[in-house]
Amino acid sequence: xxxxxxxxxxxxxxxxxxxxxxxxxxxxxxxxxxxxxxxxxxxxxxxxxxxxxxxxxxxxxxxxxxxxxxxxxxxxxxxxxxxxxxxxxxxxxxxxxxxxxxxxxxxxxxxxxxxxxxxxxxxxxxxxxxxxxxxxxxxxxxxxxxxxxxxxxxxxxxxxxxxxxxxxxxxxxxxxxxxxxxxxxxxxxxxxxxxxxxxxxxxxxxxxxxxxxxxxxxxxxxxxxxxxxxxxxxxxxxxxxxxxxxxxxxxxxxxxxxxxxxxxxxxxxxxxxxxxxxxxxxxxxxxxxxxxxxxxxxxxxxxxxxxxxxxxxxxxxxxxxxxxxxxxxxxxxxxxxxxxxxxxxxxxxxxxxxxxxxxxxxxxxxxxxxxxxxxxxxxxxxxxxxxxxxxxxxxxxxxxxxxxxxxxxxxxxxxxxxxxxxxxxxxxxxxxxxxxxxxxxxxxxxxxxxxxxxx
Numbered sequence: 001x002x003x004x005x006x007x008x009x010x011x012x013x014x015x016x017x018x019x020x021x022x023x024x025x026x027x028x029x030x031x032x033x034x035x036x037x038x039x040x041x042x043x044x045x046x047x048x049x050x051x052x053x054x055x056x057x058x059x060x061x062x063x064x065x066x067x068x069x070x071x072x073x074x075x076x077x078x079x080x081x082x083x084x085x086x087x088x089x090x091x092x093x094x095x096x097x098x099x100x101x102x103x104x105x106x107x108x109x110x111x112x113x114x115x116x117x118x119x120x121x122x123x124x125x126x127x128x129x130x131x132x133x134x135x136x137x138x139x140x141x142x143x144x145x146x147x148x149x150x151x152x153x154x155x156x157x158x159x160x161x162x163x164x165x166x167x168x169x170x171x172x173x174x175x176x177x178x179x180x181x182x183x184x185x186x187x188x189x190x191x192x193x194x195x196x197x198x199x200x201x202x203x204x205x206x207x208x209x210x211x212x213x214x215x216x217x218x219x220x221x222x223x224x225x226x227x228x229x230x231x232x233x234x235x236x237x238x239x240x241x242x243x244x245x246x247x248x249x250x251x252x253x254x255x256x257x258x259x260x261x262x263x264x265x266x267x268x269x270x271x272x273x274x275x276x277x278x279x280x281x282x283x284x285x286x287x288x289x290x291x292x293x294x295x296x297x298x299x300x301x302x303x304x305x306x307x308x309x310x311x312x313x314x315x316x317x318x319x320x321x322x323x324x325x326x327x328x329x330x331x332x333x334x335x336x337x338x339x340x341x342x343x344x345x346x347x348x349x350x351x352x353x354x355x356x357x358x359x360x361x362x363x364x365x366x367x368x369x370x371x372x373x374x375x376x377x378x379x380x381x382x383x384x385x386x387x388x389x390x391x392x393x394x395x396x397x398x399x400x401x402x403x404x405x406x407x408x409x410x411x412x413x414x415x416x417x418x419x420x421x422x423x424x425x426x427x428x429x430x431x432x433x434x435x436x437x438x439x440x441x442x443x444x445x446x447x448x449x450x451x452x453x454x455x
Contacts, residue, residue: 002117003027003045007037007063008052008079013102017050017109024110034058041067046074048097048116053080053087061094068095073123075116079104139175140323141316145308149176156303157183162255164240164300165278167307169422170357173278174238176305180276181234189233192226196247197239197424200436204247206263209254215264227260227271234274240300241281241292242426252296275300310352310359318344320356324363325374337367342376350383354420411446414439423450 004026006017011032018028029044031037035057041049049067053060064076078091081102088099097119098112139150156163157180165173174193181191199207206215210225226235237243243251254260255275259268277300286292310317321339329336343366352358362383370378414432421427429439442448 001025001027002047002113003029004113005029005031005037005040005044005046005049007031007034007049007055007060009033009055010052013052013079017104020106020109021113024113026113034060034063038063038066038070041074042070047120048113049074049076050100051076051078053078053091061091064091064094064096073120075119077112077116137175138323139172139179140320141313142319143308143313143316145313146316149305149307152303152305153179153183156180158185160184160274161302162274162300163276163303163305164283164297165276165305165307166283167278167280168309168355169280169420170355171307171309172356173280173307174236176307177234177236177238177276177278181236181274184234184274186233186274190230191234191236192230193236193238194226195238197242197422197426201244201247204244205250208247209250209260209262211263212265215262219264222262225260225262227254227273228269230273231271232273234276237275237277239279239422239424240277241279241283241286242424245291245293248293248296252293252299255296255299310355314348317348317359320359321347321363324360325367328360328364328367332367334367335372337370337372337374339363339366339374340376343374343379346376346379347383407446410442411448414442414446415448418443418448418450 004021006014006021006028007030008014008017009032014030014032018030021028029040029046031040033055034051037049037051038058040046051060051063051067055063058066060078060080064078067074067076072095075097076095077098077100078088078096079100079102080087091099097116100108100112139146139153141147153176163177163180165176167173177193178191181187194207196204206219206223206225208225208227210223210228211219213219213222237251250260254271254273258271258273260271261268283292283297287294287297321344325337325339347359347362354361365382366374366378369382414428417428417431421431425436425439429436432439434442
């Protein structure tokens with residue numbers, strides 16, 4: 001139900017508007033002057049405000065200015081029996097949604113309300129969509145390690161130097177890559193991301209360089225690869241350590257010559273791309289094991305940026321916790337919650353194997369399950385590892401047949417490994433000592449789906 005505020009010094013007008021709007025099933029609130037109206041706008045959330053112009057204490061134009069400073073997207077409809085065209089134009093220029101003369105026409109009034117509500121819905125949807133598509137968030141932290149990363153980004157971003165970002169899963173390597181792009185002269189073009197671990201070895205070359213129609217059985221039409229898509233911008237090669245040796249050779253050539261050739265084609269295509277790569281592997285060890293090319297490593301690592309684990313910068317947890325709680329509350333459209341100092345201290349004592357991603361997920365759980373304040377007891381009850389083991393008896397009670405229990409544990413184990421490896425299929429299959437095709441079958445059998453918050 002929409003909430004509407006009527007601000008008018010004439011009680012008869014307020015009563016008339018209230019009767020009309022309540023008949024249409026709207027919730028109505030009143031204020032008898034501009035000052036009272038402004039106070040109510042500050043304290044409450046209204047979908048539409050009707051505001052008279054001539055009122056004691058604060059007139060409608062003054063209230064309009066002050067209200068829009070508080071809530072810029074609030075639809076305010078100015079109503080007046082003393083107005084003219086100039087007044088209407090001035091009100092709209094100041095930010096009023098519409099102007100209605102007294103006595104208001106019933107149909108005009110209701111149409112204006114519906115239009116104002118539609119505008120409010122569109123504004124809200126736009127904000128949500130912008131939040132969803134905007135991935136370049138702030139790099140949060142004041143620790144020396146994070147400050148060093150920020151300083152390095154400021155120095156390196158304006159250049160075209162290639163950057164290799166290292167660090168554990170969930171530490172924020174992608175965020176570093178995005179800031180290198182955002183602060184570069186290429187920010188006007190796009191940053192194109194490729195997760196090298198998520199693409200089968202036989203398809204990685206087509207993904208990177210594209211292919212011509214008929215290049216292979218399923219190539220029913222020409223495809224533009226990621227190098228061409230990133231032309232003029234930045235190509236982010238995530239999990240570069242999982243790329244096949246044959247693809248590594250072609251990437252090396254592309255970096256050396258700034259040219260690529262589509263699979264199944266013979267035409268060389270000039271590309272202007274800045275390459276930023278990331279990995280959670282020790283590439284020097286991969287080179288020793290002949291799984292990664294030394295010459296490609298040297299091409300990629302002009303600048304090295306190491307992103308520390310969360311356990312290496314626990315002094316950033318208070319600030320991270322505060323920012324995440326604010327963001328999560330806003331995302332769920334709930335009143336902002338306060339995380340108490342003892343709760344933060346308890347979070348600093350955990351072993352964060354999942355790094356920033358795990359901390360965010362834990363805080364999301366705390367925001368949902370706790371009251372207005374997140375306490376140390378909440379952390380103990382909802383985060384402590386011992387709390388997870390308390391449900392083991394429940395699991396045993398749940399299953400009577402051994403096969404059902406085995407299926408459940410197999411599903412949980414595979415889901416755990418996939419999440420820990422950021423859904424790196426190749427790495428997970430190696431750890432489980434099974435074929436990738438077998439792992440895909442298990443994923444399909446158990447209906448496992450990657451959570452968007454883990455991406």
